[in-house]
Every structure is written in C-alpha cells, then in structure tokens.
Amino acid sequence: MPLILTEEQMMLRDAADGFLNEQAPISHLRKLRDEGDPDGVSRDLWRAFGEMGFAGVIIPEAMGGMGLGAVEAGVIAESLGRTLTPSPFMGSSVLSAKVLIDGGSEAQQAWLPRIAAGEAILALAVDEGAKHAPSRIATQAERAGNGFRLNGAKGFVLDGHVADALIVVARAEEGVTLFLVDPATAGVTVERTAMVDAHNAARITLSDVAVDADAVIGDVGQGGALLDGALTLGRACAASTLTGAGDQAFKITMDYLRTRKQFGKLIGEFQALQHRAAHLFSELELARAATLGAQLAIDEGRENASLAASIAKAKAGRVAELAVQEAVQMHGGVGMTDEFDVSLFMKRVRVLNELLGDAGFHAERLARAQGF
Amino acid sequence: MSDLEPFRAETRAWLADNCPTECRGPMADDEMIWGGRNPTFKTPAHKLWLERMGARGWTAPEWPKEYGGGGLSREEAKVLASELRRIEAQPALASFGVWMLGPALLAFGTEEQKQRFLPEIVRGEVRWCQGYSEPGAGSDLAAIQTRAEDTSDSGGDHWIVNGQKIWTSYADKADWIFCLVRTDPEAPKHLGISFVLFDMTTPGVTTRPITLISGKSPFCETFFDDVRVEKANLVGTLNRGWDVAKYLLAHERTMIGAMGEVGGGRPVGQVALDAIGADDDGRLDEPMLRARIAELEIDAAAFRLAMERVGDQVKAKQAHPAIASMLKYYGSELNKRRHELLMAAGGADALEWEGERSHDGKTARDWLRTKANSIEGGTSEVQLNIIAKHLLQLPGA
Numbered sequence: 079m080p081l082i083l084t085e086e087q088m089m090l091r092d093a094a095d096g097f098l099n100e101q102a103p104i105s106h107l108r109k110l111r112d113e114g115d116p117d118g119v120s121r122d123l124w125r126a127f128g129e130m131g132f133a134g135v136i137i138p139e140a141m142g143g144m145g146l147g148a149v150e151a152g153v154i155a156e157s158l159g160r161t162l163t164p165s166p167f168m169g170s171s172v173l174s175a176k177v178l179i180d181g182g183s184e185a186q187q188a189w190l191p192r193i194a195a196g197e198a199i200l201a202l203a204v205d206e207g208a209k210h211a212p213s214r215i216a217t218q219a220e221r222a223g224n225g226f227r228l229n230g231a232k233g234f235v236l237d238g239h240v241a242d243a244l245i246v247v248a249r250a251e252e253g254v255t256l257f258l259v260d261p262a263t264a265g266v267t268v269e270r271t272a273m274v275d276a277h278n279a280a281r282i283t284l285s286d287v288a289v290d291a292d293a294v295i296g297d298v299g300q301g302g303a304l305l306d307g308a309l310t311l312g313r314a315c316a317a318s319t320l321t322g323a324g325d326q327a328f329k330i331t332m333d334y335l336r337t338r339k340q341f342g343k344l345i346g347e348f349q350a351l352q353h354r355a356a357h358l359f360s361e362l363e364l365a366r367a368a369t370l371g372a373q374l375a376i377d378e379g380r381e382n383a384s385l386a387a388s389i390a391k392a393k394a395g396r397v398a399e400l401a402v403q404e405a406v407q408m409h410g411g412v413g414m415t416d417e418f419d420v421s422l423f424m425k426r427v428r429v430l431n432e433l434l435g436d437a438g439f440h441a442e443r444l445a446r447a448q449g450f
Numbered sequence: 451m452s453d454l455e456p457f458r459a460e461t462r463a464w465l466a467d468n469c470p471t472e473c474r475g476p477m478a479d480d481e482m483i484w485g486g487r488n489p490t491f492k493t494p495a496h497k498l499w500l501e502r503m504g505a506r507g508w509t510a511p512e513w514p515k516e517y518g519g520g521g522l523s524r525e526e527a528k529v530l531a532s533e534l535r536r537i538e539a540q541p542a543l544a545s546f547g548v549w550m551l552g553p554a555l556l557a558f559g560t561e562e563q564k565q566r567f568l569p570e571i572v573r574g575e576v577r578w579c580q581g582y583s584e585p586g587a588g589s590d591l592a593a594i595q596t597r598a599e600d601t602s603d604s605g606g607d608h609w610i611v612n613g614q615k616i617w618t619s620y621a622d623k624a625d626w627i628f629c630l631v632r633t634d635p636e637a638p639k640h641l642g643i644s645f646v647l648f649d650m651t652t653p654g655v656t657t658r659p660i661t662l663i664s665g666k667s668p669f670c671e672t673f674f675d676d677v678r679v680e681k682a683n684l685v686g687t688l689n690r691g692w693d694v695a696k697y698l699l700a701h702e703r704t705m706i707g708a709m710g711e712v713g714g715g716r717p718v719g720q721v722a723l724d725a726i727g728a729d730d731d732g733r734l735d736e737p738m739l740r741a742r743i744a745e746l747e748i749d750a751a752a753f754r755l756a757m758e759r760v761g762d763q764v765k766a767k768q769a770h771p772a773i774a775s776m777l778k779y780y781g782s783e784l785n786k787r788r789h790e791l792l793m794a795a796g797g798a799d800a801l802e803w804e805g806e807r808s809h810d811g812k813t814a815r816d817w818l819r820t821k822a823n824s825i826e827g828g829t830s831e832v833q834l835n836i837i838a839k840h841l842l843q844l845p846g847a
C-alpha cells in the first residue's frame with residue numbers, strides 16, 4: 079500500500095475536518111473548560127459524532143459502524159488534534175471498541191452499536207502508576223463463587239468519570255484478564271481528575287468488586303493479546319492526534335511569522351526563525367510518515383505493527399512537543415497568554431505524550447525488541 | 451579563604467537565631483514575599499524574616515551600607531548565600547527593585563535618588579514594576595512609542611506621559627514603575643529615549659490584567675493617559691535612557707538566567723524515583739529518562755560553576771561583553787529542560803491541574819511558567835543575536 083491517503087480516506091478527512099471546525103473548534107474546548115463543565119465532554123457532540131459515522135469508524139457495519147481500519151481511525155484522530163476537541167473517541171471508539179470487537183462475547187458486543195451511535199462512552203482502565211506500564215498490572219482478580227473479585231487502583235483512565243462501562247485490566251491467577259465492569263457496581267469509586275489540557279481522566283479504585291464470570295472479555299488469562307491489539311491501535315491514533323496538534327500549532331506559527339513585525343521587518347524574515355520553521359516542517363513530515371506507516375502495518379496485519387506504533391508514538395510525540403515549544407517561543411509574550419491558542423496546544427500535547435507511553439517508553443521498547 | 455571563617459560562623463549563628471522555622475524549606479511561587487505598600491505575608495514569621503533581613507541589608511547584600519545594603523564583599527556574599535542554602539532559607543524578599551532597578555540606580559542615579567529609593571527597596575517597602583515592552587516594541591525595544599512631552603501645562607518641572615505598555619508583570623500590584631519613554635521623537639530611535647520613575651497611583655495610570663497559560667495573571671497591559679511625571683525622577687541623562695535600560699537588562703538577564711541554577715525543590719532524579727520506582731539495582735526504572743536526567747544534572751552543575759565564575763570575572767573586570775546574554779540564554783533553556791523532565795518524571799500525576807493532591811497542578815503550572823524564561827527580558831533569539839554580534843564584532847554589538 080502506498081504511504082498516502084486514498085481518495086475515500088481524503089474524503090473522510092475533509093468530512094471530519096469540516097464537522098469539527100464547524101461544531102467543535104477550539105472555542106468548544108474553552109467553553110467547557112471555562113464553565114467548569116462537570117463532564118468535560120459534550121454528550122450532544124458525541125451523538126452528532128456518531129451520526130456522522132465517526133464514532134463507529136472501526137466498528138463492523140453489521141453493528142452500526144463504518145467497518146474501516148486504523149488509517150481511517152487515524153484520520154479522525156488527527157482532526158481531533160487540530161481542533162483540540164474533547165471527545166470520547168480515543169477511549170471509546172478506539173481502545174474499548176477494539177477490545178470488544180476482538181474479544182467480546184455477543185452480549186458484550188452489544189455495546190458496539192451504542193458506541194457507534196455516540197450513545198455510550200466506554201473507558202479502558204489500564205494504567206496504575208504515574209507512568210504507562212502495562213506489563214506491570216497489579217490489579218488483582220481473584221476467583222469468588224462463579225465469578226471474580228477485583229481489587230486495585232487505576233489512574234489516567236480517559237473519560238472514566240463519564241463512562242457507562244469500564245474495561246478493567248486485571249491480573250488473575252492465569253494471567254492478564256480483561257473485565258467489563260459497570261461503574262455502578264458496589265466497591266467501584268471514581269474520581270474525576272481535571273488535567274492540564276482541560277480534558278478528563280479519572281482515578282478509579284476497585285475494592286472487593288464482585289463481577290460475574292461473563293464479565294470476562296475473551297478468555298481468562300488471555301487478556302494480554304487483546305490489550306496489545308488495543309494499545310497498538312491506540313498508540314497509532316495518539317500519534318495521529320499529536321501530529322494534528324503539532325501541525326496546527328505549526329500553521330498558526332507560520333501565520334504569525336508572516337504578520338508580526340519587529341525591527342521594521344516581518345519576523346519571518348529573520349533567518350534564525352526561518353531555519354527552525356524549515357526544520358520543523360521536516361520533522362512533521364517524518365511524524366506523518368511514521369504515523370501512517372504504523373496504521374498501514376496494523377491494517378495489513380503485519381507482525382511489526384506493534385513496534386511500528388511505538389515508533390510512530392515516539393516520533394510524533396517528540397515532534398509535536400517541538401512544534402508547540404517553538405510555537406510559544408516564536409510568538410514571544412503573546413504565546414504565554416491564555417487567550418492565544420498556542421498555549422492550549424502545548425497543554426494537549428503534553429498529556430498526549432504521556433498517554434499510552436511517552437517517547438522514552440517507546441524507545442526502550444524498540445531497543446529491547448532489537449535486542450540491545 | 452580561611453579569613454572568611456569568622457564571617458561564616460557569625461552568619462551561621464545569626465541565621466540560626468533569626469531565620470524562623472516557617473521560613474525554611476521549599477516555597478511556592480505564589481507564596482513569594484514581594485513587599486510594597488500593601489504587602490502580603492504567608493505567615494507573621496515571613497514578615498519578621500523580611501524585617502530582620504532588610505534591617506541588616508541582606509536582601510541586597512552587596513549594596514553599600516549607606517543606601518541600606520549589606521555592604522558585603524563578593525566573597526562574603528557567597529558565604530551568606532551558601533549559609534542560606536544550607537538551612538534551606540526561603541528568600542526574604544522577591545523584588546524587581548533589588549534585581550533590576552537598584553543596580554541601575556547605583557550606576558546612574560543621582561545621590562538624592564539613591565538616598566530616596568534604595569533603602570526602601572532593601573526593606574521591601576516599595577514594590578516596583580518594569581514598563582519597557584509595548585505592543586509594537588518587544589524584541590525591538592528601542593521602537594517604543596510612549597511619549598513624554600514638555601507641554602505648557604506641565605509647568606516646566608513635569609512631563610506629560612501618554613502611551614501603552616504591555617506584559618508589565620504585576621503592574622496591578624506595584625507601587626512604582628521604572629519606565630522607558632520617548633522624549634525626542636526626531637532623534638534616531640536609540641537616542642530619543644529616557645528612563646523615568648513614577649508612582650503608579652498618579653492620575654492617568656491604569657492597568658488591565660492578562661491571563662497567562664499557567665492560569666495565573668501577573669501580567670498587565672498598562673495605560674498612561676496624561677500622566678504627570680516629575681522631571682526630577684529622570685534617571686541618567688535626558689534622551690540617553692537606552693544606556694540605563696541596557697544596563698538594567700543585563701541584571702535582569704543574569705537574574706532570569708540564575709533560575710536555571712537554583713532550580714528549586716527536590717532533584718529531578720529523586721522526583722522520578724518517587725513516581726516511577728527503582729529496578730533491582732536501585733536505578734531509576736526508566737532508562738531513557740534516567741539518561742536524560744543525568745545529562746541535565748551535568749549541565750546544571752557546570753552552569754552553577756559558570757554563574758559563580760562570571761560573578762568573579764565581573765568583579766575582576768574580566769567578563770566577556772556577551773556574558774549576561776550567555777547566562778540568560780543558557781540558564782533559561784536549562785530551566786525549561788529541567789521542568790520538561792519534571793513533567794516526564796511525574797507522569798500522569800504531574801498532568802493534574804486541579805485538586806489538593808497536585809496542589810492545584812503546581813508541577814504543571816510551574817512547567818508552563820518556565821516557557822516564559824526564554825521570552826521575558828529578551829528572547830533567546832535576541833540573546834543569541836547579541837552574543838553572535840559580539841563574537842563576530844558586528845555593528846550594534
């Protein structure tokens with residue numbers, strides 16, 4: 079497959095860009111933030127997102143989705159990065175949907191049409207410490223009666239505070255196991271954590287939470303593979319959002335270089351800034367290629383897809399970080415004000431960098447895979 | 451060195467008796483004591499600490515005693531600083547007066563101005579703000595347009611000032627402003643500027659806050675509408691205010707640069723260990739991050755020594771003319787790197803913006819604040835331009 083979007087994919091991109099620019103530009107984020115919205119996301123927007131088909135991008139058509147792949151999910155994720163729209167897309171349509179598509183029982187897959195329609199919000203609870211470390215799950219799943227008892231604590235659970243259902247990663251005697259948990263179950267406590275980017279995550283504690291055997295997604299002890307699939311897709315999509323955010327910050331900056339005058343010149347006439355703009359352009363091209371490469375690898379079911387996603391996440395993360403830092407710096411004092419959008423990009427990129435493993439995590443993963 | 455030992459012993463004893471326990475240990479940015487006419491103190495002990503340090507002149511240890519300063523030699527001042535560090539004393543006073551205006555007054559002020567303004571700066575009784583930048587004059591500071599005119603109703607001993615400043619930190623809390631105004635609009639841009647001081651309560655002065663990305667708002671837009679400014683408050687020579695401005699900027703830049711050295715709080719490696727944990731050998735369990743933190747600590751240690759060396763060079767009149775810009779550039783970039791790493795070390799915890807656990811997002815807000823270090827007081831690009839001009843002996847250096 080060539081490393082460019084097909085015509086259909088470009089149409090999807092234009093539709094997503096058009097929808098988000100109209101329905102949820104950056105002012106949407108500002109409004110939710112400034113009003114201290116208790117959800118931090120708009121349910122109405124989520125429903126509209128569903129009507130457009132975006133929320134079900136990877137969900138099979140038989141379940142109300144578009145039945146498309148990672149490239150298309152990335153296209154939408156990238157649009158979300160450009161507009162900074164708070165959306166359950168990553169948690170529901172990517173991470174949770176992927177787990178349920180690959181391993182869900184019929185009853186569990188009943189959630190998929192609701193995700194696709196933008197009616198339900200699901201959350202994947204994987205991280206436990208400050209850093210992403212899926213190999214070190216400590217949440218315990220003990221057999222109790224014909225079901226399980228869950229104990230543990232999760233953090234950085236995207237949309238955990240508004241989730242209609244949780245997918246909890248836990249460790250059973252047989253190994254990592256995923257559970258579909260109703261957040262209203264006794265023993266589950268959910269605390270919203272407002273993040274620096276005004277998007278939302280939650281801390282969730284599970285204390286003696288009793289679930290039935292049919293809460294298990296896939297097979298007991300076989301959750302690792304399901305989780306890997308979701309993490310790989312999630313990382314590739316996060317790379318897209320990072321690329322979108324970095325690219326948008328870059329565009330805003332280029333506009334500023336073309337208009338702001340100092341010393342009687344446009345600041346874009348200073349070579350000190352020109353070379354950095356040119357460098358950033360180069361970096362963004364690499365991020366874009368790495369991201370699309372990972373998504374194609376996923377869609378083609380290549381063996382190296384998981385590592386390709388790590389490369390994409392690391393590269394896009396570092397590049398987006400550079401793009402927002404340069405954006406603030408090249409704006410001078412204006413870049414430090416809340417009123418100006420570049421600051422919002424800086425905040426969002428910082429959070430996305432931490433999500434599903436930062437650049438260091440993925441570099442380490444690559445090093446191990448290559449045996450050094 | 452050994453002849454400093456009595457001074458060290460004496461200082462240590464005085465600090466032991468006089469630095470209240472509440473004034474030791476880490477201090478949040480927004481707990482800083484800025485003094486002024488309407489001072490706020492975190493605790494009564496902080497008030498006492500400022501009074502004691504101010505009375506001894508130790509808020510400005512190297513200024514002459516006759517103007518309220520500590521009258522210490524450079525070597526003694528280093529001893530004082532190290533003794534303060536040893537007991538983790540919090541700064542008694544944060545002050546643009548001490549950091550910026552004072553040195554300029556010492557170099558350019560009249561005897562009367564020094565007598566009048568310096569002692570109250572040392573004691574933290576008057577809070578100053580800096581009126582330099584304007585909407586069209588940031589990096590190109592000499593392009594300022596704010597006018598000071600000698601009009602018929604100014605009575606000969608006043609100017610009438612009109613114009614707008616921007617990014618004036620704490621203008622809404624300051625008592626006085628040191629301000630660049632254009633007194634000769636016909637002259638080439640560097641040669642028609644004067645450096646004046648005036649009270650922020652003078653009729654015609656208004657301020658409007660600007661919210662920063664950290665969610666806090668120390669910045670203001672400042673407007674002057676027919677403000678009467680006494681000519682006696684001109685510092686230096688009429689129309690040669692640029693010399694004063696540059697001198698002051700050198701101090702400001704050194705001060706901002708020094709933030710890279712201080713760093714504050716726990717070492718990044720310790721923060722990372724707390725958040726991430728150690729492997730079986732006791733090493734930080736994130737090898738990539740560990741390597742980056744170690745690189746930072748090497749640069750930070752070298753930078754600390756470079757700062758100290760520059761101080762000695764200045765005293766010995768051996769400093770390179772580009773040195774203030776070098777410190778500003780390197781120190782602020784270093785400080786930004788430190789805070790990027792603190793964010794990475796803190797992981798998801800450091801991303802929290804509200805709530806008690808994160809002290810309302812202290813790590814994140816501090817991180818965002820550092821992004822200004824390479825902008826305020828002249829951007830990194832401008833510092834690099836200045837350094838390069840000196841190195842290449844280009845005009846305008």
Ligand SMILES: Cc1cc2nc3c(=O)[nH]c(=O)nc-3n(C[C@H](O)[C@H](O)[C@H](O)COP(=O)(O)OP(=O)(O)OC[C@H]3O[C@@H](n4cnc5c(N)ncnc54)[C@H](O)[C@@H]3O)c2cc1C
Nearest residue numbers: 348407408410411582583588589617619822826827829831
């Ligand atoms: C936190 C903070 C506090 C501040 N406090 C004060 C204060 O108290 N009082 C006050 O007067 N001002 C204050 N300032 C203003 C500060 O001095 C200016 O923001 C700064 O000088 C840059 O000017 P500018 O914002 O207009 O940016 P611009 O000058 O517009 O710069 C935009 C970009 O162009 C670049 N650029 C400009 N000229 C050149 C060149 N020749 N070569 C290469 N690159 C160039 C800059 O480096 C920057 O990246 C503060 C700023 C901040 C961020």
